Amino acid sequence: MSMLLWMIPIALMMGFLGLVGFMWSLKSGQYDDLDGAAQRILMDDDAPLGEAKPQADE
Amino acid sequence: MTAIDATHTAYMPSSHADPTAFVRRADGLCELDLMVSGASCAACIARIETGLREDERVENARLNLSTGRLALTWRGEAEAARELINKLGAIGYPATPYEPEADSDPQMVEEKRLLRAMAVAGFAMANVMLLSVAVWSGVGEMSAAMESLMHRISALIVLPAAAYAGQPFFRSAWQALKHRHVNMDVPISLAVFLACGLSVYETFIGHGDTYYDAAVMLLFFLLIGRFLDMRLRAKASQAARGLAAMQAASANRVLPDGRIEAIPAREVVAGDHLLLAAGDRVPVDARVVEGEGELDGSLVTGETAPVAATPGARLFSGMLNLDAKLVVEAIADRDNSLLSEITRLVEAGEQSRSRYVRLADRAAKLYVPIVHSLAALTLVGWLLILGEPRPAIINAIAVLIITCPCALALAVPAVQVVASGRLYRDGVLVKSGDALERMANIDTIVFDKTGTLTEGRPRLVDAGEISSEALDLAARLARTSRHPLSRAVADAAGMGETADRVTETPGGGLQGQVDGVSVRFGSARWLGLESGADPHSEAWLWVDGQEPVRFRFEDQLRAEARRTVKAFKQRGCRVILLSGDRKIPVDHIAGQLGIELAFSELKPQDKIAKLQDMKADGLKVCMVGDGINDAPALAAADVSISMASAAEISQAASDFVLQGDRLDKAVTAAIVSRGAKSRVMENFGLAVVYNMIAVPLAVGGFVTPLIAAIAMSASSILVTLNALRLAR
Incomplete structure (x- = not known):
């Protein structure tokens, strides 16, 4: 049973990490444009070699 | 194309709002927020963002697909804004400037x-x-x-x-x-x-x-x-804010040295001289200083006949300048214009609703x-x-x-979430959850006439009786003008050529040359003719050496108006018509639709009084309207519906907004609410x-x-x- 004394805190810690991760993603605006994020993954932004132009991103 | 143009530009001052008025400057960079319409997929994002970045000056362009907002930053002059918006329009995504709300939106x-x-x-x-x-599972162990x-x-x-x-x-x-x-x-x-x-x-x-x-x-x-x-x-x-932003208004101020400067409409102060081009909406209450012409006041008063403007005439915010270039003097700022009185009435109505x-x-x-x-x-x-x-x-x-x-x-x-999601898919915007509850209880539905049951703009009614040569000649002149009657002729004739050397006489008509022959199209008075006896709006075509031809126009019913009225009657609702227009056209429309109870020549206050009478009789009233003059009535009713083409203030005052101007969606709203x-x-x-x-x-x-x-x-x-x- 003494194993539980380790397992419970570890389980809680993992859950807590998940919570912190969610809070971080919320704060960094990852839910501001859900539709856009879903579509952007389909964008083919590779330019042919030599023509590559620096993209001005965030 | 002409047909589409006519529908939209008539209601969208935004296409003339000057974007430079909304540019913000921060350390050498210009920033502008735009509402982009039509973007819906990955290809749209790519086309818009890469299309804009091709321009050397553009530092960053990022589109938020969920809200349809584009954040744009570029180096250099604020005037580049218009160029960039034109570029977006050329790619196929018309954009309008958007006034961003404060960052900490509550x-x-x-x-x-x-x-x-x-x-x-x-x-x-x-x-x-x-x-x-x-x-629980370890009980006893x-x-x-x-x-x-x-x-x-x-x-x-x-x-x-x-x-x-x-x-x-x-x-x-x-x-x-x-x-x-x-x-x-x-x-x-x-x-x-x-x-x-x-x-x-x-x-x-x-x-x-x-x-x-x-x-x-x-x-x-x-x-x-x-x-x-x-x-x-x-x-x-x-979504409502997005609609409002589509109407972000700007004004052209005439500076003392004669230069013209574009400013947001809310920065206008009383005494400013403003330039009003044909097609602009009057930004604040004003008095005409220079120029003569006609204005469309249907969104303000509900009356379809144009208002004449001569020096000294008083104009109300929201009127649309039809033909001439006017210089006007603002007599109030935006917050104290006609809109403000309407706003006060709207607020009073909303309090009773709360x-x-x-x-x-x-x-x-x-x-x-x-x-x-x-x-x-x-x-x-x-x-x-x-x-x-x-x-x-x-x-x-x-x-x-x-x-x-x-x-x-x-x-x-x-x-409520499921219901409004479904209505959203059907093109009905729901402004609040309890609107659905109030909508479910209605037993009386009140319509406004102009712009709600009718299309709010004249159409040629006797196209069949006019010879195709005459229609073609008139259309060649009409295609150059923004006047509603000209629009109606251009719509009836379709796409085609224009006449040479066309000049427009404000309040009169158009004059031009077709194959060397002088052609005139305009009012009877201007052409020195006797006007017709019936109550229709009219215009005459005059060709040198020929009998003049009369064109008759009428504000036509929406195609789905009859169906909508019938559907509400079938669902046990009393249908009533309240209009600011004159008695003859109102009774005519009521007769066509089978509406027994119709009231005409009502001021905004009268409309409220009528609604309050009905509410006092224990009726649950739904108001459908679109004009600025309807806004207080919309707020006073138990529940209200407006069109997407309605005045900004009416949309703000109503619970449902019908996208795409489909009146029959009101029935859908009622069914889903129930x-x-x-x-x-x-x-x-x-x-x-x-x-x-x-x-x-x-x-x-x-x-x-x-x-x-x-x-x-x-x-x-x-x-x-x-x-x-x-x-x-």
Whole structure:
């Protein structure tokens, strides 16, 4: 049973990490444009070699 | 193309709003927010963003697909804005400047706070449930010390989580109690407090069951309901803000040295001289200083006949300049224009509407005293039977926990979210959840005429009687003009060529050359002719050496107007017409649609008075309108609907906005609202059944934390599933 004394805190810690991760993603605006994020993954932004132009991103 | 153009430009001053007025400058960079229409996929994002970045000056272009907003930054002059917008238009995405709201939008802040509370409650619920299940399944095997440890760990997780995640409820309950009334949050807060209190007592002093899991599960489910409600409102208001931004108005100020400067309309002050080009909307109340012409005031007064403008004439904000270039002197700033009086009337109407009591609150009013007296009875009963306080208190608290209106609190928002989602897909924007409730109850529907039942612009009625040569000649002149009658002729004739050397005489007509022959098209007075006897609007075509030809025009009914009126009658609604226009056209339209009750020549105040009379007679009135003159009536009605082409203020005052100007969507709104109401009632029924089973168990002292957990989650899931049936 003494194993539980380790397992419970570890389980809680993992859950807590998940919570912190969610809070971080919320704060960094990852839910501001859900539709856009879903579509952007389909964008083919590779330019042919030599023509590559620096993209001005965030 | 002409047809589409005519419909849109007539209502969209935005296409003339000067974007440079909305550019913000920050360390050498220009920033501008745009509303882009038509973007819906990855290819659109790529085309818009790469298309703009091809321009050397553009530093950054990022499109938010969910809101349709494009954030644009570039180096250099603010004047580049117009070029960039033109470029967007050329790619196929018309864009209009957008005035961004302050960064700390209270609604966004509140939404994020709820989301955080929900995350904390969810985390706590999952972890405590893990421990609770161990305790429940370990009955008889688990040592008392181990059980106590589990309870202590649960307390460690739940108490801070409940203190954080419960705040939205605690605050609202405290507000309600301070004002000496009860809402749903009072029993919720009480149940959470008592569940936590009892559990802490049992953990550290007693040795019985704990309800940590129940307390935090309650909060989690309720926060879901609260969040859905919030999301619905946020989505609707965001869309409404988008519509308003489409009408972001600018004005052209004439500086003392004669230069012209574009400024946002709200920066105009009384005394400013403003230049008003043909097609511009009057930004503030003003007086004409220079120029002569005609203005379309239909959105302001509901009257379709154009208003003549001569030096000294008074203009109201919202009128559309039809033909001539005018210089006007502002006589009020934007906040003190005609709009402001209308706004005051709208606010008064909205106050009376806010007295509407939501279904959920009415349920709470019934529910709270019953539940609280039941708990009190349980306490007293068990005290008398057993003679000791501990089991009596435990059972009374169990009653409060198990009756906590989880399903009830979820019943209404879940249905409203599903219903408004469905209406949104059908092209109806819902501004608030209780609008659906009010819409479900209506028995009278009031229509405005101009722009609502009719298209709000004239159409050529006798195209068949006019020879095609005459129509072609008239169209060659008309295609060069923005006057509504010219538009109607151009629409009837379709695409084609234009005449040479066309000149427009404001308030008169058009003159030009076709194959060397002089052609004139305009009013009878201008051409020196006798005007026709019937009440139609008219224009004459005059060709050198030929008999003049008369063109007749009429504001035509929307194609779906008859169907809409009939559908409402079939659903048992009285249909009434209230219009600011003259009696003859109003009665004519009413006759065509089979509307028995029609009132004409009403001022905004008269419309309100009529509505109030109806409300005093106990009727539940829905108002459908579009003009600025309708806005106060829209706010005064029990529930109101406006068109997407309606004036900004009317859209703000109404509960539903019909996208795409499809009047028959009003029927859809009524049907879905009634469906939503019956779903809500069913959900209340389910909640009652649940309580009829659960409450006797709790009063009898048979409820264990396990039963409480199962009963609460089962009822919540059932209610949500029932709401989802509405999506089909």
